[in-house]
Amino acid sequence: MPDLLIELFSEEIPARMQARAAEDLRRGMTDALVAAGLTYAGAAAFSTPRRLALTVQGLPAQSPTTREERKGPRVDAPAQAIEGFLRGAGLTRDQLEVRDEKKGQVYFATITRPGRAAADIVAEELEKLIRNFPWPKSMRWGAGSLRWVRPLHSILCILTDEAGEAQIVDLDVDGIRAGNTTEGHRFMGAGRFAVSSFDDYRARLRREHVILDAVERAEHIWQEAGNQAFASGLEVVEDRGLLSEVAGLVEWPVVLMGRIDDAFLDLPPEVLQTSMKEHQKFFSVKNPKTGRIERFVTVANVETADHGATILAGNQKVLAARLSDAKFFWENDLRIVRERGLEGMAEGLRDVTFHNKLGSQADRVARIEALAREIAPLVGAKPDLAAEAARVAKADLQSAMVGEFPELQGVMGRYYAAAAGHDDGVPEACEEHYKPLGPGDAVPSAPVSVAVALADKIDTLCGFWAIDEKPTGSKDPYALRRAALGVIRLVLGNGVRLSISPILLRRVFLSFYGNPWFDFVANVRELEAHAKRLGFDLSDAKSLDEAAAEMNRKLRSYDPFTGKTKDVDESLIDPAMKKALPRVEDLLAFLHDRLKVHLRDEGIRHDVIDACLAMPGNDDLTLLVRRARALGDFLKTDDGGNLLQGFKRANNILTQAEEKDGVEYSYGADVKFAETDEERALFAALDTAEPAIAAALKAEDFAAAMRAMAALRAPIDAFFEAVQVNAEVQVIRRNRLNLLSSIRRICLQAADLTRIEG
Amino acid sequence: MTDKTEKPRSFQEIILRLQTYWAAQGCAMMQPYDMEVGAGTFHPATTLRSLGSNPWAAAYVQPSRRPTDGRYGENPNRLQHYYQYQVLIKPSPPDLQDLYLGSLRAIGIDMALHDIRFVEDDWESPTLGAWGLGWEVWCDGMEVSQFTYFQQVGGHDCVPVSGELTYGLERLAMYVLGIDHVMDMPFNDPAAPIPLCYGDVFRQTEEEYSRWNFDVANTEVLLRHFEEAEAECQAILAQEAEDPKTGKRIIMAHPAYDQCIKASHIFNLLDARGVISVTERQAYIGRVRALAKKCADAFVRTEAGGQAA
Structure with a gap:
């Protein structure tokens, strides 16, 4: 072998x-x-x-010898056909075998391919x-x-x-x-x-001084770097990507640790680290006591007579030149923000295009600022602070340092905001408003950061939905899936109570309408259907007019740019709103899809989420998830499973009867027509459960609502055990069907159980 | 295996040693091209001669101008006018890496003391419609050369492939001589009767050109020159191949290419004057590239471009 x-x-x-x-x-x-x-x-x-x-x-x-048998033409076939077969098989006629088949004598070829x-x-x-x-x-x-x-x-x-x-x-x-x-x-x-x-x-x-295995080279580098750092009471900053890259740059790794000139030690550690990594492929070595980066590790490919002294000196020189640049950027940026503030630094954003249909970066910042102010109270932040943070959060994009190292966006914002005298969470928001960047990235919790982070992402989503640039398949050039997941994680992670549809609608509407202020009353009636799908909870309204007023209250907006009211051009509202609504419905559905993916990873079933999505207020993601968790937990219990069966049985019988009779059995059942104890017990149980469930839902205590539903399980089971719904006497039958209708009505208050599978 | 070569003592000695070394390797010692260019690659001895099937081997110093890099002579590393050393060999010889390392030894870089590395860096020139694969060469963490195998120039596949080496002379020399500020670097032998440093030669010109490049150059005139160079380039190439006076077939690839170089440099000046917006930038680059492609198309129809006469 x-x-x-x-x-x-x-x-x-x-x-x-x-x-x-x-x-x-x-x-x-x-x-x-x-x-x-x-x-x-x-x-x-x-x-x-x-x-x-x-x-x-x-x-x-x-390789093994192989044999292949091929069936050929009949013996009396035309000569051409037989020759063709011989050519294909690479044999002569005397090597063929003749076999008797039903249709006559047929040639067979056995092709032997000897092993090679x-x-x-x-x-x-x-x-x-x-x-x-x-x-x-x-x-x-x-x-x-x-x-x-x-x-x-x-x-x-x-x-x-x-x-x-x-x-x-x-x-x-x-x-x-x-x-x-x-x-x-x-x-x-x-x-x-x-x-x-x-x-x-x-x-x-x-x-001959070559370590063949890249893993071995990487291990050697990591260990040796660690040893040298440890000997000086320092530690190497871990960077796996850099380690594997460096292991691919050398055949014989020689680890050398060098000093960073004192003149550069005051640079932010992120700057030192990024500059050394990007330009020089150096590892950073920090002092564990102070967190400061004080040295670097470079990996040479050669052992030298002077034990790397020349190499180290050369590398140190190159590093000094690089860090001089970084220091120049840092000091220059600091001078600008101290003299003119971050607003001064941000001036150039007017000339930077964000997207040719969505305006400049400055336009975008103005939108985010308005949105952050609006969201602030919902996340426990002061509106003025959130607006201030949003106004300056993108300023560092204009700094020389971020121009050189784009990956330092946000980080530099934090330093420059502090240098410009911002505080109260504003510097942190400059850094954290980009978060969470991926599924593994932490979600910010400081209120100002949350407000700006949400505003940034919602603005992005609304903007791209308004211009119809949605992700398709694997194409998501503007990272909109990440933005959507970011909104979801920010909301859920901080328990934010936020009805998101009106915010989305207003944003998208504005992009079509152009006039930042509008009054919505005149258009409520024709748009009511949309409103429902958008998840506006209008259930408390007694009349359509009241619903209209409610919608108006929800949708009414100040001018996010000037804070003033303006005359409304009525003729522009309808077309703009008609364009905006389908987009917003689509965007909400997109958010719901991302939410399903997110919750599936948490082990919540998709049908449970569907059952909760069908309920009003589904644009309040925190509420939605609380409901889904409670329902999921409930269905896992014995009572829950059985109640679901009872509900389904009631619903099936009722639906069949309603289809057959062509009527809806929604008049209240009357206990006086009850014939059995089980029927009367069910009446009593429903009378107790209904207000209990309603009260629990009103208090948004979904677990209590589920517990109140669980109390219905035994009476419903007993009812079906003892009672024949389709009784001979019509009055009694109708009353029992109306009783089933009560079950349905009461259960559906908590979630749309018809969507639960099994 | 220690190199015993004595250390060079001046900027010019490094240039002379490179000249001697590459001459010994059989390269034709060309002189700088007599026009303003941004890099040694623009010299027709590289751009045009990398096209077609004729073998070629040339080396030369090329003064290069990058108006935006001007720093009034104050920055230790940045200059608006600097020198590149350029080697182009077609077809690229199999031992080009070794030849290159030999040139480093020739200028006093001792391989037993230094760490030389070939780090991925693919080269592309959007204005020349050219690209190649290769490395930047690091010496102790500093980029000392660009090493490229040309794959395409002026939109034409390079067959055979040329190997191109570009040394940034000031940076390389500063490293070899152990100088921290370019202006302090000995230009001639420090022991000469009249020793001159780089600053003696270039500090004043750096100052003068920085001011002119950034603030004074007449942009209207430059814009007009750009248009004129573009038009002239096209007009030259629009001529019939047969010269009515001599009756010979004379395709004027080089005069046309001069206009292309001119347009490219004017674009760089306009860029330094800050009158070209981000969107316009791409359009200007595209216009220069279109000229470079036409010049390449013309050159490959000439004898030097491999077309049988």
Whole structure:
């Protein structure tokens, strides 16, 4: 059982591509070998900056012989047909077999394919793989047409048998002839050498100052960096992405720790860290007592006679030049915000386009400010503070530092806001209003931060929905799914009580209407249907007019830009509102979809959420989730499961009867027509439960409402056990159907149980 | 394996050593192109000669101008006028990396003491419609050269591929000589009867050009020059290949390309004057690129461009 060793030796492979390329080599080669009939015991692939390597153990010396039987034409078929069959099978007529079939005598061919030597298969498949390798970007060089990530210099390809004898696989790719040699480290290696097996290869490389395994290089770097930092009472700031990148930049890692000049130690640690990482691939080393970053770790690729002194001095010099730039940006930015405030810094945002249909960054900031002011009271923040924070939160986008390091947006905002004299949570909001950035990112809880974070995300969602730029499939260029999930997590994480539909509607409406103030009374009637779907709770209203007044109260807006009222152009309201409403319904449905995904991860069933989404007030996400949790918990109990069955039975009988009779049984049932104790007991139970459930719902105590419903389980079960609903006497039947209707009405107060499965 | 090469003592000695080294490798020692360019790549010895099938090997110093980088001679590293050393070999030889490392040894960089690294950096010139793959070369964490295998120039595939090396001479020399501020760097031998440093030669010009580039250059005139260069480039290329006077086939790729270079530099000046908005910027770059492509189209129809006469 021979082992295969392949090495593809090239000029420096980009670090970010190495791991993937090693995996592609392993999978591509082993898949091809298996498809060609060569099974194997194990395989592993490796990468360094200059090589990809693959070892495959336990290959058979050759692929198995295969036999294929093919049915051909009849013996009396035209000569052409028979010749065609012979050509296809690669046989002569005397090699065919004649068999008697129902339709007469038929030719059969048995095609035997002898096994092929493993070396031949390897040569063929490796050449194919090299020529079609899935590099993210590849190139030509010299006068050749071969493509590789950078010029490919040599191919090592050997099969080693059990006796340790190595056979070079006969392969030539565009003049690169496979052999059994490679070379070690570019500067510390001693030239080309031959190897006889993978173990030999790996050991020889180590002697020639190459650690083959990237994981081993990374571990070495991390350990050595940690040791050196520890010896000085410091610790290395962990950065896994940087570690794997650096491990891909060196074949022989030499860890060196250096000092940061005192002149730069007052720079914010985030600035030091970002500058050192982005430009120099340095790790940051901090003082655990003060949290300050005081040193750096760089990883060289070579051992030198002076133990890295020259290298370290050079790196320190480059770092000093970089940090001088950073310090210049920092001091310049500070001077601007101290002299002119963050508002002064933000002036340039007027000239920066946010989106060509959504105006400049300054326009966007004005919208966010108005929205933050509006949301502030709902999250326990002072409106003036929330507005102040929103006004300055994007100012750092105009700073020189964020221009150089975009990933420091928000962080610099916090520093500059503090420097400009903002306090009371405003600096923190400058940083935190971008959060949460992903599912794993923490949700801010400081009220001002929450207000601005919500305003920012809601403005983004409304803006893109208004211009009909929604995410489709995998395309979500404006990260709107993340914004939606951010809204959901901010609301739920802080227990924010917020009816979101009117806010969304007003925002989207404004983008169509253009006039920031409007009065809505005249349009309520025709838009009532929309209002319901939007989740406005108008249930307390006695009449349509009152509902209209309620809607008006909910939708009435101050001018978010000037705070003044303006004359309304009635003729513009209707078209704008008609455009806005469907968009907002769609946006609310999008939020509900994201909520379902979010809750599913929490283990709440989708039908439970649907049952709660069908209830009024479904745009209040906190309320919605409380209801869904209570319902979910209830359904898991014995009482809950049985009550659901009882409800469904009542609902089925009632629905059938209503369809058959063509009437709705919604008149109150009368206890005087009750014939049995079980019926009377149910009457009594419903009389007790109804106000109890209503009171609990009013108090938004869903658990109590569910408990009150649970009390109905036994009487409903007993009722169905003892009573025949469809009695002979019509009065009695109608009364019992009306009783079932009470069950339905009372239960549906808590959630739409008809949507629960099972 | 220690390099025993003696350390160079001045800026010019580094240039001379590079010249000697690349001449020994068989490159034609070209002179700087006599026009204002942003980088050594613009020299026709690179841009045009990287096109077509004819072999080529050239090396030269190219004064380069980047008006926006002017700092009145005060910044230790930034200059609006600086020097690039450029090597172009077509087809790229298989040992180009080793040849390059040899050039570093020649200027006194001892491989036994320094950490040389090839770090991914793909090169693209939107104004030339060109791109290639390669690295920036780091010496102890500092970028000392750009190393590129040209894949496309002026919209044409490079067949064969040229290998291009670009050294930022001031930065490289400052590192080798251990100088912190460019203006302090010895220009000629410090032991010469009249020793001159970089500042003696260039401080005043940096100041003068910084003022002109940023505040004085007449933008109306520049805008007109841009239009004129563009029009002239197109007009040259619109001529028939056959010269009516001599009856010869003369495609004027180089004169047209001069106009393209001119347009490109004027665009850089306008950019430094701050009169080009973000959206206009792309449009200007696109116009220069269109010229570069037309020049490339013309060059590959010439003898030097590989077209049989």
